[in-house]
Amino acid sequence: MPAHLSARLCSLALSLFLIAFALPAFAGPFEDAVAKFANDDFSDTEEAIGVVAGSGNKLAFPIISALQDGRLMADPDSKKVYVTGADGKSIDAATGEAVASVPDSASAVRLNNRLRRSVDAALGSLTLQSPDVGTRLQAAQSVFKSHEETALEAVDAALAKESNKSVKTALGEARAAILLFKSDATEVEKLEAVATLKARGDQDALALLTGMGDQPDSVTKAAASAISSIQSSLAVWSTVQNAWYGLSLGSVLLLAAIGLAITFGVMGVINMAHGEMVMLGAYTTFVVQEVIRTRYPGLFDYSLLIAVPLAFVVAGAIGVLIERSIIRFLYGRPLETLLATWGLSLVLQQAVRTMFGPTNREVGNPSWMSGAFELGQITITYNRLWILCFTLAVFAILLAMLRYTALGLEMRAVTQNRRMAASMGIATSRVDALTFGLGSGIAGIAGVALSQIDNVSPNLGQSYIIDSFMVVVFGGVGNLWGTLVGAFTLGIANKFLEPVAGAVLGKIAILVLIILFIQKRPRGLFALKGRAVEA
Amino acid sequence: MTPHMLTRSLDRGATIFLAIVAACGILIPLSNLLLPADSFLQVPTYLVALWGKYVCYAILALAIDLIWGYCGILSLGHGAFFALGGYAMGMYLMRQIGTRGVYGNPILPDFMVFLNWQKLPWYWYGFDMFWFAALMVLFVPGLLAFCFGWLAFRSRVTGVYLSIITQAMTYALLLAFFRNDFGFGGNNGLTDFKDILGFNVQAEGTRAALFALSCLALIVGFLICRAIVSSKLGKVLIAVRDAESRTRFLGYRVESYKLFVFTVSACMAGVAGALYVPQVGIINPSEFAPGNSIEAVIWVAVGGRGTLVGAALGAVVVNYAKTFFTSGVLAPYWLFMLGALFILVTLLLPKGIVGTFNAWWAQSKEKRAATSVSAAAEDGVTEPKMAE
Amino acid sequence: MNVMDTRATSAMLYLDGVHVSFDGFHAINNLSLTLEPGEMRAIIGPNGAGKTTMMDIITGKTKPDEGTVLFDGVTDLTRLDETRIAELGIGRKFQKPTVFESQTVQDNLLLALNVDHSVKATLFWRGSKAESERIDKVLETIRLTEARNRLAGSLSHGQKQWLEIGMLLAQDPKLLLVDEPVAGMTDVETHLTAELLKEINKTHTVMVVEHDMTFVRELGVKVTCLHEGTVLAEGTIDQVSSNERVIEVYLGR
Numbered sequence A: 001m002p003a004h005l006s007a008r009l010c011s012l013a014l015s016l017f018l019i020a021f022a023l024p025a026f027a028g029p030f031e032d033a034v035a036k037f038a039n040d041d042f043s044d045t046e047e048a049i050g051v052v053a054g055s056g057n058k059l060a061f062p063i064i065s066a067l068q069d070g071r072l073m074a075d076p077d078s079k080k081v082y083v084t085g086a087d088g089k090s091i092d093a094a095t096g097e098a099v100a101s102v103p104d105s106a107s108a109v110r111l112n113n114r115l116r117r118s119v120d121a122a123l124g125s126l127t128l129q130s131p132d133v134g135t136r137l138q139a140a141q142s143v144f145k146s147h148e149e150t151a152l153e154a155v156d157a158a159l160a161k162e163s164n165k166s167v168k169t170a171l172g173e174a175r176a177a178i179l180l181f182k183s184d185a186t187e188v189e190k191l192e193a194v195a196t197l198k199a200r201g202d203q204d205a206l207a208l209l210t211g212m213g214d215q216p217d218s219v220t221k222a223a224a225s226a227i228s229s230i231q232s233s234l235a236v237w238s239t240v241q242n243a244w245y246g247l248s249l250g251s252v253l254l255l256a257a258i259g260l261a262i263t264f265g266v267m268g269v270i271n272m273a274h275g276e277m278v279m280l281g282a283y284t285t286f287v288v289q290e291v292i293r294t295r296y297p298g299l300f301d302y303s304l305l306i307a308v309p310l311a312f313v314v315a316g317a318i319g320v321l322i323e324r325s326i327i328r329f330l331y332g333r334p335l336e337t338l339l340a341t342w343g344l345s346l347v348l349q350q351a352v353r354t355m356f357g358p359t360n361r362e363v364g365n366p367s368w369m370s371g372a373f374e375l376g377q378i379t380i381t382y383n384r385l386w387i388l389c390f391t392l393a394v395f396a397i398l399l400a401m402l403r404y405t406a407l408g409l410e411m412r413a414v415t416q417n418r419r420m421a422a423s424m425g426i427a428t429s430r431v432d433a434l435t436f437g438l439g440s441g442i443a444g445i446a447g448v449a450l451s452q453i454d455n456v457s458p459n460l461g462q463s464y465i466i467d468s469f470m471v472v473v474f475g476g477v478g479n480l481w482g483t484l485v486g487a488f489t490l491g492i493a494n495k496f497l498e499p500v501a502g503a504v505l506g507k508i509a510i511l512v513l514i515i516l517f518i519q520k521r522p523r524g525l526f527a528l529k530g531r532a533v534e535a
Numbered sequence B: 001m002t003p004h005m006l007t008r009s010l011d012r013g014a015t016i017f018l019a020i021v022a023a024c025g026i027l028i029p030l031s032n033l034l035l036p037a038d039s040f041l042q043v044p045t046y047l048v049a050l051w052g053k054y055v056c057y058a059i060l061a062l063a064i065d066l067i068w069g070y071c072g073i074l075s076l077g078h079g080a081f082f083a084l085g086g087y088a089m090g091m092y093l094m095r096q097i098g099t100r101g102v103y104g105n106p107i108l109p110d111f112m113v114f115l116n117w118q119k120l121p122w123y124w125y126g127f128d129m130f131w132f133a134a135l136m137v138l139f140v141p142g143l144l145a146f147c148f149g150w151l152a153f154r155s156r157v158t159g160v161y162l163s164i165i166t167q168a169m170t171y172a173l174l175l176a177f178f179r180n181d182f183g184f185g186g187n188n189g190l191t192d193f194k195d196i197l198g199f200n201v202q203a204e205g206t207r208a209a210l211f212a213l214s215c216l217a218l219i220v221g222f223l224i225c226r227a228i229v230s231s232k233l234g235k236v237l238i239a240v241r242d243a244e245s246r247t248r249f250l251g252y253r254v255e256s257y258k259l260f261v262f263t264v265s266a267c268m269a270g271v272a273g274a275l276y277v278p279q280v281g282i283i284n285p286s287e288f289a290p291g292n293s294i295e296a297v298i299w300v301a302v303g304g305r306g307t308l309v310g311a312a313l314g315a316v317v318v319n320y321a322k323t324f325f326t327s328g329v330l331a332p333y334w335l336f337m338l339g340a341l342f343i344l345v346t347l348l349l350p351k352g353i354v355g356t357f358n359a360w361w362a363q364s365k366e367k368r369a370a371t372s373v374s375a376a377a378e379d380g381v382t383e384p385k386m387a388e
Numbered sequence C: 001m002n003v004m005d006t007r008a009t010s011a012m013l014y015l016d017g018v019h020v021s022f023d024g025f026h027a028i029n030n031l032s033l034t035l036e037p038g039e040m041r042a043i044i045g046p047n048g049a050g051k052t053t054m055m056d057i058i059t060g061k062t063k064p065d066e067g068t069v070l071f072d073g074v075t076d077l078t079r080l081d082e083t084r085i086a087e088l089g090i091g092r093k094f095q096k097p098t099v100f101e102s103q104t105v106q107d108n109l110l111l112a113l114n115v116d117h118s119v120k121a122t123l124f125w126r127g128s129k130a131e132s133e134r135i136d137k138v139l140e141t142i143r144l145t146e147a148r149n150r151l152a153g154s155l156s157h158g159q160k161q162w163l164e165i166g167m168l169l170a171q172d173p174k175l176l177l178v179d180e181p182v183a184g185m186t187d188v189e190t191h192l193t194a195e196l197l198k199e200i201n202k203t204h205t206v207m208v209v210e211h212d213m214t215f216v217r218e219l220g221v222k223v224t225c226l227h228e229g230t231v232l233a234e235g236t237i238d239q240v241s242s243n244e245r246v247i248e249v250y251l252g253r
C-alpha cells in the first residue's frame, strides 16, 4: 500500500474511531473475536480478522488497520486488546473506550506473510464499503494497483452493493486487473478484463497489459490490440497535455510581454525595469490580500478583482514617473536607456527587499482559482485557465484601446511620425508619458496574475525579463499580434521540447533557436518594413 | 605588433597609465613580500588578492570598451567570456588537485566522484597540462564569440537587439552550467584549488606573482587595444559605430571588422577570467549571471566609454566602492547606490570621468593656445556618439 | 557574383523592368534606364518620384522585387551586397550628407581612399606618401585644406556636401551616384559644384539627382525625368522641360 494511502487510512481510522467512541459496545461474537488476537496464534488471528472484518462493527476498520501497522496491542494475561493511535492515545479494541495506558505486558499482535495478505484483503473490503465515496474510490484504485487475488471477493461484494457510477467503474477496473493476473480465471473473464482495461486507456492500464505475463493466445492477441490502441490514444492525450501546458506558459509569457511590446515595440524604449513593474503588481496583490485578511476576511475571494485596478494604477503611476524623470532625457539613445533602466530595476528590487523582506511572500488563491478539473486524461487547474482567459482579455482590451480611443490614435501617430504629430497639435511628451505608463500598468496587471502561480519575491521580475524580450523580439517589434503569436509559439515549443530535452535544456534550446531565428529574420516574425524602422 | 604600431599607440595619457600600472605591478608584490609585516608600507596579502581582482576586472572593462566604446557593440554577455576563461583555468586547477581531494581520486575531481562518474568526460582531457588550459582560455571564449558574432553580424543584428541576444546567450550558459550533468561542478562550480604550476595558490608568493601577472596582462591588453584603436582599423571601427551603413557604401566589410574586435575582446575577457579564478579561489555559474555582465558595462560608462584608460579606471573605482560599501553598515544600500550610479552616469555624465576630463582639458587647452583643434582627434579621444 | 559569358550590353549601368514595392506601395515601376560609359546623366523628378530609391537599388541597399540591374554589362547588382558593389567601383553621395562626424575631415577622406579595405590591411596600415598626396589633392579640390583637422561634425551643411563629394573623389569609383549635391549651397557654391562635377565627368561616369534646375541646366547633359517610379521623359533639359506630361506632374493637376 503506498505511503500516502496508508496515511489517509490512518486519518480515516482516527475519525471512525471517534465515531465508534460514542457507540455503546455490546458483548457478542465481535468481542470474542477481538479477544482471539491475544492468543498469539496465527490461525486464531486469521479467524479473528475474518470475524472482525465481517462484523460490520465500527471498530473493525481501526482494529484491522492497527493490526496492519503493528499498533494493535494484545495483553496475553488479561486477554485484552488495545488499539494505539498514531498520536499515542489508546482505546480498548473490544469496547472502544479510551484507556489511560496499555499495560506493559501487552505486545503488538504478530503477523506473517499469509496473514498480512488477509489483512490487506480485509482492509480492502472494509474500505471498499466505506460510507464515504472518496474512500471507496481510493480503495478501489488501490486494489487496482495491487491487483491482489485475495481482494477479489471483497471487490465482487462491493460491486454488488455499489451505486455510485465512478466507484463502480473503478471497482470494475480493479476486478479486471485482478482477473488478468489470476491464473485460474477463465479465458472469457480475461478477455472481458482486457476490454475493461482498454476502455480505461491510461498509463496504468498500459502497464498492467504489458506486464501480464503468460496468457492464452486469444488473450495475448486482444491485449496486443488493446495496447496499441491505448498507446495511440495516450500519445494524443500527451500531445493535448503538452499543448495545454504550452498555452498556459504562452499566456504567462504574453502577459509579461504585452507591456514590453508597448514600451519597446511601440515607443522603442528598452525598459529593463519592466520585470520590476510586474513585481510591483504582485506585491500590490500581496498588500491587498494582507489588508483584506486582517480587516475584511469576507472579501478574500474578491482580492484579485480589487488588486487588478490597483496594480495598474501603482505600476502605471510609477511608469509615468520614470518616463518623466529618466527616460525622456534618453530618447534616441536606446543603449543608454537600457543601462539607466537596469539601474532603476536594481533600485526598485532593493526598495521592495527593504520594505517587504528578501523572502517569498504568501499570496493566496481565491476559491474560484484553486482546484482543478479533469478533461479526458489531463488535469486542468483553474488558476492556469483563468490566467489564460485573463491574458486574452487584456490583449483584446489593449488592442481595442489602441484602435478606437483618442489616446490610441495619438500613440500611433507619435510612433509613426513624431514631428508631424507634434505639428498637428498632439502633445507628444504627454503621449510618451501615458504610453509608458500604459505599458507599465499592464505589467502591473500581469504581476497580479503571476502572483497566483509564482513566488512573490523581489526577484520575481528578473525571471521574466529575458523571456519577455525574447517574445517581443521573436514576434516582431511594434506589432501586438506578433507578440501574441510569439508568446504562444515559444510557450508551446518550450513545453514540447521539455519532455524530450528536460526543462533546463529545453529552455536553453529555445534561447539558442531564437538566437538563430534572429539571424534569419532580424526583425522578428511580423516585421514592419520601411524607412521608419531603419531610422 | 610592429614598431610603428607601438609608437603610434603610445600617446601621453597611455604612457602615464602604463607607467602607473607597471609601478603597481612591481611595487605592490615587492612590498608584500619584502617588507616586515608591521611596516607601514607593507601591503597585506588579502589586499594583494583583492587588488588583483580589480586588475582582472579592469581587463574585462578594457575588453568591453574596445567593442562598445569604439565599435558601438554593447555586449551584455561579456561576463560569459570572462567566466569561460575562468572555467578553463579552474579545470586546470581542479586537475592539479590530484589525490588531495576528499575522495582522493587521482583523475576525477571530487564532484565527479560524488556524482558516481566512472571516467573523465572527453572535454576534460588535456586540462592537466597548463599550456593546454592556457590555450583554451583564449580559444573557448574566442570560438564562442566568433560563432556568435558570425551569426549575429552577418545578419546585421545591431543595437539593442544584439545586446538582448548577448544577454540571452549568457543566460543560457548560466542555466547550462548550473546543471550537474553538464560536467562543470554544477551549482558549486570548481573550487578547493591546491596549486598552480606547482606553487600553492594560497601562498603569499604565488598571490604576489599572480598580481604582477595580472598587471602585466592589463598592460599587454591595453597595448593591444591601443594598437587597434590607433590604427586605421580603429578609424574604421569608429566609422562603423557612428554610421554603419555609410561605412558599407565605402566598401568596408563591416561584419568582418565587428567579428574581429568582438573575438579579440572575448579572448581578453577570457584571460581576465583565467587570472581571476586562482586569485579568488572559486569559479561558479553565478559568474554567468546577466547582472554581472551589465555591471561590467557600467564600469566602462563610469570611467568613460571610448577612452581605454577610463574603462580600466572605472572598473577599479566602482569595485573599490563596492568593496567599501558592502563590507560596512551601508551594505543594504549598496544596490541603491549601484542602481543610482547607472541612472546618474547615463543622465549626467554620458562621457564618463575620463571623457569629461578630456573634453574639459581640450577646451581649456584650446582657450590657452587657441591654435590647433586637432588635439582631441589625435589623442584618439573623440566624442563617443551613439550609432543609432 | 554572377558573371555572364558575354557583355549583355555596352552600357555602364543598365536597368530594365525594375519593380520595388514597400508594403504594397509601388515606389519603382517598370523602370528602365541606361547609362553609357563616360556619360553624365541628370535625374529630375518631383518629391517621392523614386530617385533615391533607384540609387538604393543600384548600391544594393534595397533589393528589387523584379528586374535586371547590370553594371559594366556583366555584373548583376541585385545579387550583391553594399560592400561588394562599392568594391566594384560604384560610389555614392547621400541626399542627407552622411560623413563620419566624430572624425576629422582628413580621416574621412582616408577612410574613403580606394585601397585594400580588409581587416588585416587596415590593422597594419601605415600611411604612405602617395596616400597623403592624394588626400592633399582632394582637400584642395573641395576647398577644405584649412579644415583638414577639424571634426567633420563641426562643418557647415555645404561643407559637408563638399566633403562627401571629396570622399567620392578619394574613392575614385567608376560610377558616381550623386544625390542632391547642391542642396543648401549658395549660388556661387552651386556653380563651383557644377564645374567640379563636369571635371569629374571627364574621367568618370556620373549620375546626378537634383531639383535645382539652374544647376541641371548648367551641367548641360542628358536629363531623365522620373515620376512615380518610372521614366516620364528623357532628353535635353529643354526637351524635357517643355514636355507636357512633365509640366503636368510638376505643376500638379
Ligand SMILES: Nc1ncnc2c1ncn2[C@@H]1O[C@H](COP(=O)(O)OP(=O)(O)OP(=O)(O)O)[C@@H](O)[C@H]1O
Residues within 6 Å of the ligand: A529, A530, A531, A532, C022, C027, C045, C046, C047, C048, C049, C050, C051, C052, C053, C054, C095
Ligand atoms: N524603405 C522604404 N520604406 C517605405 N517606403 C519607402 C522606402 N523607401 C522609399 N519609400 C517611398 O518610396 C517613394 C520614393 O521615395 P524616394 O526617396 O526614392 O523619392 P525621391 O525621388 O528621392 O524624393 P525626394 O526628391 O524627396 O528625395 C516615397 O514615397 C517613399 O516614401
Ligand SMILES: [Mg+2]
Residues within 6 Å of the ligand: C051, C052, C053, C095, C179
Ligand atoms: Mg531623394
